[in-house]
Amino acid sequence: MALGKDYEAQDCALARALELLGERWTLLIVRDAFYGVRRYGDFLAHLDIPRAVLATRLQALVDAGVLARRPYQESPRRHEYVLTERGRGLWPALNALGHWGGEHLAPFGPCRLYTHLPCGTRVDRTGTCPACGRFAPPEELEVRPGPGADRPHRDDAVSRALRRPHRMLEPLLTE
Protein backbone atom coordinates (compact mmCIF):
# COMPACT_ATOMS: atom_id res chain seq x y z
CA MET A 1 0.00 0.00 0.00
CA ALA A 2 1.12 3.52 -0.50
CA LEU A 3 1.53 6.31 1.98
CA GLY A 4 -0.59 6.50 5.05
CA LYS A 5 -0.63 10.27 5.07
CA ASP A 6 -2.76 10.57 2.04
CA TYR A 7 -5.87 9.25 3.74
CA GLU A 8 -6.72 12.85 4.59
CA ALA A 9 -10.17 11.79 3.54
CA GLN A 10 -13.30 12.83 5.31
CA ASP A 11 -14.50 10.44 7.93
CA CYS A 12 -11.22 10.79 9.76
CA ALA A 13 -12.24 8.06 12.13
CA LEU A 14 -12.47 5.40 9.45
CA ALA A 15 -9.60 6.89 7.47
CA ARG A 16 -7.34 6.88 10.53
CA ALA A 17 -8.25 3.26 11.23
CA LEU A 18 -7.52 2.28 7.66
CA GLU A 19 -4.17 4.01 7.58
CA LEU A 20 -3.11 1.45 10.13
CA LEU A 21 -5.30 -1.57 9.46
CA GLY A 22 -5.89 -1.17 5.75
CA GLU A 23 -2.39 -2.20 4.79
CA ARG A 24 -1.92 -5.59 3.30
CA TRP A 25 -1.60 -8.36 5.91
CA THR A 26 -2.29 -6.18 8.92
CA LEU A 27 -5.81 -7.38 9.68
CA LEU A 28 -4.81 -10.99 9.13
CA ILE A 29 -2.08 -10.54 11.71
CA VAL A 30 -4.59 -9.09 14.15
CA ARG A 31 -6.97 -11.97 13.50
CA ASP A 32 -4.20 -14.45 14.21
CA ALA A 33 -3.50 -12.60 17.44
CA PHE A 34 -7.14 -13.16 18.43
CA TYR A 35 -6.67 -16.85 17.68
CA GLY A 36 -3.78 -16.96 20.15
CA VAL A 37 -0.80 -16.61 17.83
CA ARG A 38 1.91 -14.60 19.59
CA ARG A 39 5.28 -15.42 18.13
CA TYR A 40 7.03 -14.00 15.09
CA GLY A 41 7.72 -17.48 13.79
CA ASP A 42 4.13 -18.61 14.18
CA PHE A 43 2.72 -15.61 12.33
CA LEU A 44 5.29 -16.30 9.64
CA ALA A 45 4.40 -19.94 9.25
CA HIS A 46 0.67 -19.42 9.34
CA LEU A 47 0.37 -16.43 7.02
CA ASP A 48 3.11 -17.09 4.44
CA ILE A 49 4.01 -13.46 4.73
CA PRO A 50 7.43 -12.07 3.78
CA ARG A 51 9.58 -11.71 6.89
CA ALA A 52 10.29 -8.05 6.27
CA VAL A 53 6.62 -7.19 5.91
CA LEU A 54 5.76 -9.06 9.10
CA ALA A 55 8.40 -7.17 11.03
CA THR A 56 7.14 -3.84 9.67
CA ARG A 57 3.50 -4.59 10.42
CA LEU A 58 4.16 -5.86 13.93
CA GLN A 59 6.13 -2.71 14.64
CA ALA A 60 3.28 -0.53 13.32
CA LEU A 61 0.74 -2.40 15.44
CA VAL A 62 2.91 -2.03 18.52
CA ASP A 63 3.39 1.68 17.81
CA ALA A 64 -0.37 2.09 17.47
CA GLY A 65 -0.96 0.30 20.77
CA VAL A 66 -2.84 -2.60 19.20
CA LEU A 67 -0.23 -5.17 20.15
CA ALA A 68 2.21 -5.18 23.03
CA ARG A 69 5.68 -6.66 22.60
CA ARG A 70 6.86 -8.33 25.75
CA PRO A 71 9.54 -10.85 26.66
CA TYR A 72 8.41 -14.41 27.15
CA GLN A 73 11.87 -15.71 28.08
CA GLU A 74 15.27 -14.36 29.05
CA SER A 75 18.52 -15.67 27.64
CA PRO A 76 18.07 -15.83 24.79
CA ARG A 77 15.74 -12.89 25.14
CA ARG A 78 12.63 -13.56 23.06
CA HIS A 79 9.49 -11.49 22.67
CA GLU A 80 5.87 -12.22 21.95
CA TYR A 81 3.13 -9.99 20.62
CA VAL A 82 -0.12 -9.84 22.54
CA LEU A 83 -3.29 -7.89 21.91
CA THR A 84 -3.78 -4.90 24.17
CA GLU A 85 -7.15 -3.71 25.39
CA ARG A 86 -7.23 -1.42 22.38
CA GLY A 87 -6.42 -4.33 20.10
CA ARG A 88 -9.17 -6.45 21.60
CA GLY A 89 -11.51 -3.61 20.77
CA LEU A 90 -11.12 -4.58 17.14
CA TRP A 91 -13.11 -7.75 17.62
CA PRO A 92 -16.46 -6.39 16.40
CA ALA A 93 -14.84 -5.13 13.20
CA LEU A 94 -13.00 -8.36 12.56
CA ASN A 95 -16.06 -10.45 13.27
CA ALA A 96 -18.24 -8.35 11.00
CA LEU A 97 -15.79 -8.51 8.11
CA GLY A 98 -15.23 -12.24 8.49
CA HIS A 99 -18.93 -12.85 8.77
CA TRP A 100 -19.60 -10.89 5.60
CA GLY A 101 -16.86 -12.75 3.76
CA GLY A 102 -18.19 -16.09 4.90
CA GLU A 103 -21.66 -15.22 3.74
CA HIS A 104 -20.84 -13.68 0.40
CA LEU A 105 -17.40 -14.70 -0.81
CA ALA A 106 -16.41 -18.04 0.72
CA PRO A 107 -17.83 -20.84 -1.45
CA PHE A 108 -17.98 -23.32 1.43
CA GLY A 109 -18.96 -20.89 4.14
CA PRO A 110 -16.91 -19.63 7.07
CA CYS A 111 -13.68 -21.38 7.99
CA ARG A 112 -14.02 -20.62 11.68
CA LEU A 113 -17.04 -20.55 13.93
CA TYR A 114 -17.21 -18.46 17.07
CA THR A 115 -19.24 -19.84 19.94
CA HIS A 116 -20.23 -17.91 23.05
CA LEU A 117 -18.98 -20.34 25.69
CA PRO A 118 -21.48 -19.52 28.48
CA CYS A 119 -24.37 -20.13 26.07
CA GLY A 120 -22.91 -22.54 23.54
CA THR A 121 -24.35 -20.40 20.75
CA ARG A 122 -22.72 -18.95 17.66
CA VAL A 123 -22.46 -15.17 17.64
CA ASP A 124 -24.05 -13.16 14.84
CA ARG A 125 -22.49 -10.62 12.50
CA THR A 126 -22.65 -7.88 15.11
CA GLY A 127 -20.82 -10.05 17.62
CA THR A 128 -23.97 -10.44 19.68
CA CYS A 129 -24.88 -13.84 21.16
CA PRO A 130 -28.43 -14.68 20.07
CA ALA A 131 -28.97 -16.76 23.21
CA CYS A 132 -28.18 -14.20 25.87
CA GLY A 133 -28.78 -11.19 23.64
CA ARG A 134 -25.61 -9.46 24.74
CA PHE A 135 -22.38 -8.61 22.97
CA ALA A 136 -20.01 -11.55 23.42
CA PRO A 137 -16.51 -10.33 24.30
CA PRO A 138 -13.71 -12.27 22.59
CA GLU A 139 -12.44 -13.81 25.82
CA GLU A 140 -15.77 -15.62 26.15
CA LEU A 141 -15.57 -17.11 22.67
CA GLU A 142 -14.37 -20.42 21.39
CA VAL A 143 -12.83 -20.66 17.90
CA ARG A 144 -13.61 -23.82 16.00
CA PRO A 145 -13.08 -24.91 12.38
CA GLY A 146 -16.14 -24.26 10.22
CA PRO A 147 -17.44 -25.80 7.01
CA GLY A 148 -14.97 -24.00 4.77
CA ALA A 149 -11.95 -24.69 6.95
CA ASP A 150 -8.55 -25.74 5.73
CA ARG A 151 -8.86 -25.48 1.99
CA PRO A 152 -6.41 -25.57 0.61
CA HIS A 153 -4.90 -27.85 3.21
CA ARG A 154 -2.15 -26.27 5.29
CA ASP A 155 0.23 -28.06 7.56
CA ASP A 156 2.05 -25.53 9.67
CA ALA A 157 2.04 -25.73 13.46
CA VAL A 158 -0.58 -23.00 13.83
CA SER A 159 -2.99 -24.54 11.35
CA ARG A 160 -2.65 -27.86 13.13
CA ALA A 161 -3.28 -26.32 16.53
CA LEU A 162 -6.35 -24.50 15.19
CA ARG A 163 -7.98 -27.74 14.10
CA ARG A 164 -9.02 -28.25 17.70
CA PRO A 165 -11.49 -25.91 19.38
CA HIS A 166 -9.62 -23.21 21.21
CA ARG A 167 -10.53 -20.37 23.51
CA MET A 168 -9.96 -17.08 21.83
CA LEU A 169 -6.98 -14.99 22.99
CA GLU A 170 -5.48 -17.91 24.94
CA PRO A 171 -1.97 -18.63 23.69
CA LEU A 172 -1.89 -21.32 21.06
CA LEU A 173 0.37 -24.22 21.99
CA THR A 174 2.35 -25.06 18.90
CA GLU A 175 4.55 -27.93 20.05
Added chain:
Amino acid sequence: MALGKDYEAQDCALARALELLGERWTLLIVRDAFYGVRRYGDFLAHLDIPRAVLATRLQALVDAGVLARRPYQESPRRHEYVLTERGRGLWPALNALGHWGGEHLAPFGPCRLYTHLPCGTRVDRTGTCPACGRFAPPEELEVRPGPGADRPHRDDAVSRALRRPHRMLEPLLTE
Protein backbone atom coordinates in the same frame (compact mmCIF):
# COMPACT_ATOMS: atom_id res chain seq x y z
CA MET B 1 -1.63 -3.40 -2.63
CA ALA B 2 -0.22 -6.52 -4.13
CA LEU B 3 -1.86 -9.59 -5.55
CA GLY B 4 -5.17 -10.78 -4.27
CA LYS B 5 -4.38 -14.42 -4.89
CA ASP B 6 -1.79 -14.64 -2.22
CA TYR B 7 -4.28 -14.33 0.62
CA GLU B 8 -4.54 -18.11 0.61
CA ALA B 9 -4.37 -17.66 4.33
CA GLN B 10 -6.45 -19.61 6.76
CA ASP B 11 -9.67 -18.00 7.71
CA CYS B 12 -10.77 -17.97 4.10
CA ALA B 13 -13.80 -15.93 5.02
CA LEU B 14 -11.82 -12.96 6.28
CA ALA B 15 -9.08 -13.49 3.73
CA ARG B 16 -11.59 -13.50 0.87
CA ALA B 17 -13.19 -10.34 2.21
CA LEU B 18 -9.82 -8.63 2.47
CA GLU B 19 -8.75 -9.60 -1.02
CA LEU B 20 -11.54 -7.33 -2.18
CA LEU B 21 -11.93 -4.77 0.59
CA GLY B 22 -8.41 -4.67 1.92
CA GLU B 23 -7.03 -2.78 -1.03
CA ARG B 24 -6.22 0.84 -0.57
CA TRP B 25 -9.24 3.14 -1.01
CA THR B 26 -11.81 0.39 -1.41
CA LEU B 27 -13.44 0.69 2.00
CA LEU B 28 -13.48 4.48 1.76
CA ILE B 29 -15.34 4.17 -1.51
CA VAL B 30 -17.87 1.86 0.10
CA ARG B 31 -18.28 4.24 3.01
CA ASP B 32 -18.95 7.09 0.62
CA ALA B 33 -21.53 4.92 -1.10
CA PHE B 34 -23.30 4.54 2.27
CA TYR B 35 -23.24 8.32 2.60
CA GLY B 36 -25.06 8.60 -0.70
CA VAL B 37 -22.21 9.27 -3.09
CA ARG B 38 -22.97 7.61 -6.42
CA ARG B 39 -21.09 9.35 -9.19
CA TYR B 40 -17.56 8.86 -10.42
CA GLY B 41 -16.89 12.55 -10.20
CA ASP B 42 -18.18 12.84 -6.66
CA PHE B 43 -16.05 9.95 -5.41
CA LEU B 44 -13.13 11.59 -7.14
CA ALA B 45 -13.67 14.99 -5.60
CA HIS B 46 -14.36 13.70 -2.12
CA LEU B 47 -11.58 11.14 -1.83
CA ASP B 48 -8.73 12.75 -3.77
CA ILE B 49 -8.08 9.38 -5.30
CA PRO B 50 -6.24 8.95 -8.59
CA ARG B 51 -8.74 8.50 -11.41
CA ALA B 52 -7.26 5.24 -12.57
CA VAL B 53 -7.44 3.71 -9.11
CA LEU B 54 -11.03 4.80 -8.68
CA ALA B 55 -12.01 3.20 -11.98
CA THR B 56 -10.26 -0.05 -11.02
CA ARG B 57 -11.85 -0.19 -7.58
CA LEU B 58 -15.34 0.60 -8.79
CA GLN B 59 -14.99 -2.16 -11.36
CA ALA B 60 -13.83 -4.63 -8.71
CA LEU B 61 -16.72 -3.71 -6.43
CA VAL B 62 -19.19 -4.13 -9.26
CA ASP B 63 -17.65 -7.49 -10.19
CA ALA B 64 -17.94 -8.61 -6.57
CA GLY B 65 -21.58 -7.55 -6.45
CA VAL B 66 -21.05 -4.88 -3.81
CA LEU B 67 -21.99 -2.03 -6.10
CA ALA B 68 -24.30 -1.98 -9.09
CA ARG B 69 -23.54 0.24 -12.05
CA ARG B 70 -26.68 1.60 -13.62
CA PRO B 71 -27.59 4.46 -15.94
CA TYR B 72 -28.97 7.59 -14.35
CA GLN B 73 -29.49 9.43 -17.63
CA GLU B 74 -29.55 8.74 -21.36
CA SER B 75 -27.88 10.97 -23.90
CA PRO B 76 -25.28 11.47 -22.84
CA ARG B 77 -25.42 8.06 -21.19
CA ARG B 78 -24.09 8.34 -17.65
CA HIS B 79 -23.89 5.72 -14.91
CA GLU B 80 -24.01 5.77 -11.16
CA TYR B 81 -22.80 3.26 -8.61
CA VAL B 82 -25.24 2.12 -5.94
CA LEU B 83 -24.81 -0.32 -3.07
CA THR B 84 -26.47 -3.67 -3.61
CA GLU B 85 -28.04 -5.73 -0.86
CA ARG B 86 -24.66 -7.46 -0.52
CA GLY B 87 -22.93 -4.12 -0.28
CA ARG B 88 -25.33 -2.87 2.38
CA GLY B 89 -24.38 -5.98 4.35
CA LEU B 90 -21.02 -4.35 4.94
CA TRP B 91 -22.52 -1.79 7.27
CA PRO B 92 -21.69 -3.58 10.54
CA ALA B 93 -18.05 -3.94 9.49
CA LEU B 94 -17.75 -0.33 8.40
CA ASN B 95 -19.45 0.92 11.52
CA ALA B 96 -17.24 -1.18 13.79
CA LEU B 97 -14.04 -0.02 12.10
CA GLY B 98 -15.08 3.61 12.11
CA HIS B 99 -16.17 3.39 15.71
CA TRP B 100 -12.84 1.89 16.72
CA GLY B 101 -10.94 4.56 14.82
CA GLY B 102 -12.98 7.31 16.40
CA GLU B 103 -12.33 5.95 19.84
CA HIS B 104 -8.65 5.20 19.54
CA LEU B 105 -7.06 7.10 16.68
CA ALA B 106 -9.04 10.27 15.98
CA PRO B 107 -7.81 13.03 18.28
CA PHE B 108 -11.10 14.91 18.21
CA GLY B 109 -13.40 11.91 18.12
CA PRO B 110 -15.54 10.63 15.28
CA CYS B 111 -16.20 12.82 12.27
CA ARG B 112 -19.63 11.41 11.64
CA LEU B 113 -22.35 10.34 14.02
CA TYR B 114 -24.97 7.77 13.13
CA THR B 115 -28.38 8.19 14.67
CA HIS B 116 -31.16 5.62 14.59
CA LEU B 117 -33.97 7.78 13.21
CA PRO B 118 -36.94 5.99 14.86
CA CYS B 119 -35.31 6.37 18.28
CA GLY B 120 -33.09 9.43 17.84
CA THR B 121 -30.25 7.54 19.49
CA ARG B 122 -26.65 7.00 18.37
CA VAL B 123 -25.83 3.42 17.49
CA ASP B 124 -23.02 1.61 19.32
CA ARG B 125 -19.95 -0.12 17.92
CA THR B 126 -21.92 -3.23 17.02
CA GLY B 127 -24.43 -1.17 15.06
CA THR B 128 -27.09 -1.79 17.68
CA CYS B 129 -29.38 1.03 18.80
CA PRO B 130 -29.17 1.29 22.59
CA ALA B 131 -32.71 2.66 22.76
CA CYS B 132 -34.60 -0.10 20.96
CA GLY B 133 -31.95 -2.76 21.53
CA ARG B 134 -32.06 -3.95 17.94
CA PHE B 135 -29.58 -3.79 15.12
CA ALA B 136 -30.15 -0.54 13.23
CA PRO B 137 -30.09 -1.12 9.46
CA PRO B 138 -28.33 1.61 7.49
CA GLU B 139 -31.52 2.82 5.80
CA GLU B 140 -32.83 3.81 9.23
CA LEU B 141 -29.77 5.87 10.07
CA GLU B 142 -28.99 9.53 9.77
CA VAL B 143 -25.41 10.67 9.12
CA ARG B 144 -24.38 13.86 10.82
CA PRO B 145 -21.03 15.62 11.31
CA GLY B 146 -19.39 14.72 14.62
CA PRO B 147 -16.88 16.51 16.86
CA GLY B 148 -13.89 15.62 14.67
CA ALA B 149 -15.54 16.55 11.39
CA ASP B 150 -13.93 18.48 8.60
CA ARG B 151 -10.35 18.80 9.71
CA PRO B 152 -8.55 19.61 7.68
CA HIS B 153 -11.23 21.69 6.02
CA ARG B 154 -12.41 20.39 2.66
CA ASP B 155 -14.50 22.23 0.17
CA ASP B 156 -15.67 19.83 -2.50
CA ALA B 157 -19.36 19.39 -3.28
CA VAL B 158 -19.65 16.14 -1.32
CA SER B 159 -18.03 17.54 1.81
CA ARG B 160 -20.34 20.51 1.63
CA ALA B 161 -23.43 18.33 1.22
CA LEU B 162 -22.35 16.17 4.16
CA ARG B 163 -22.27 19.12 6.51
CA ARG B 164 -26.03 18.82 6.77
CA PRO B 165 -27.64 15.76 8.39
CA HIS B 166 -28.49 13.25 5.72
CA ARG B 167 -30.32 9.96 5.59
CA MET B 168 -27.89 7.15 4.88
CA LEU B 169 -28.02 5.57 1.40
CA GLU B 170 -30.18 8.37 0.01
CA PRO B 171 -28.48 10.02 -2.95
CA LEU B 172 -26.50 13.07 -1.99
CA LEU B 173 -27.55 16.18 -3.87
CA THR B 174 -24.41 17.92 -4.95
CA GLU B 175 -25.67 20.95 -6.79
Added chain:
DNA sequence: CACCTCGGTTCATTGATTGAACTAACGGAG
Protein backbone atom coordinates in the same frame (compact mmCIF):
# COMPACT_ATOMS: atom_id res chain seq x y z
C1' DC C 1 -17.60 25.63 -34.44
C1' DA C 2 -15.22 26.21 -30.16
C1' DC C 3 -15.63 24.98 -25.61
C1' DC C 4 -17.39 22.62 -21.43
C1' DT C 5 -18.70 18.39 -18.63
C1' DC C 6 -18.51 13.75 -17.27
C1' DG C 7 -16.31 9.47 -17.14
C1' DG C 8 -13.02 7.35 -18.10
C1' DT C 9 -7.82 5.46 -20.24
C1' DT C 10 -2.70 5.86 -20.89
C1' DC C 11 1.77 6.22 -19.28
C1' DA C 12 6.20 7.47 -17.01
C1' DT C 13 7.63 7.98 -12.18
C1' DT C 14 7.55 6.75 -7.59
C1' DG C 15 7.01 3.69 -3.93
C1' DA C 16 5.68 -0.77 -1.67
C1' DT C 17 5.90 -5.87 -1.69
C1' DT C 18 8.39 -9.99 -2.40
C1' DG C 19 11.54 -13.75 -1.46
C1' DA C 20 16.03 -15.20 -0.96
C1' DA C 21 20.11 -14.51 1.51
C1' DC C 22 22.36 -12.83 5.42
C1' DT C 23 22.99 -11.49 10.59
C1' DA C 24 22.91 -11.98 15.51
C1' DA C 25 22.23 -13.94 20.11
C1' DC C 26 22.16 -17.77 22.52
C1' DG C 27 21.79 -23.09 24.00
C1' DG C 28 23.28 -27.62 23.49
C1' DA C 29 25.91 -31.70 21.59
C1' DG C 30 30.23 -33.73 20.78
Added chain:
DNA sequence: CTCCGTTAGTTCAATCAATGAACCGAGGTG
Protein backbone atom coordinates in the same frame (compact mmCIF):
# COMPACT_ATOMS: atom_id res chain seq x y z
C1' DC D 1 35.97 -24.98 22.09
C1' DT D 2 33.59 -25.68 17.82
C1' DC D 3 29.74 -26.65 15.18
C1' DC D 4 24.87 -26.84 14.71
C1' DG D 5 20.15 -25.48 15.50
C1' DT D 6 16.58 -22.15 16.96
C1' DT D 7 14.36 -17.71 16.96
C1' DA D 8 13.90 -13.18 15.37
C1' DG D 9 15.01 -10.31 12.77
C1' DT D 10 17.61 -7.06 8.58
C1' DT D 11 19.23 -6.24 3.78
C1' DC D 12 18.68 -5.97 -0.98
C1' DA D 13 17.60 -6.54 -5.97
C1' DA D 14 13.58 -7.52 -8.76
C1' DT D 15 8.84 -6.98 -9.37
C1' DC D 16 4.39 -5.15 -9.00
C1' DA D 17 1.00 -1.48 -7.78
C1' DA D 18 -0.16 3.49 -6.91
C1' DT D 19 0.27 8.15 -8.37
C1' DG D 20 -0.83 12.22 -11.01
C1' DA D 21 -0.65 14.57 -15.17
C1' DA D 22 -2.05 14.35 -19.77
C1' DC D 23 -5.07 12.65 -23.04
C1' DC D 24 -9.64 10.82 -25.13
C1' DG D 25 -14.47 10.60 -26.58
C1' DA D 26 -19.41 11.25 -26.43
C1' DG D 27 -22.49 14.59 -25.86
C1' DG D 28 -24.32 19.18 -24.74
C1' DT D 29 -24.11 24.62 -24.87
C1' DG D 30 -23.19 29.43 -26.56
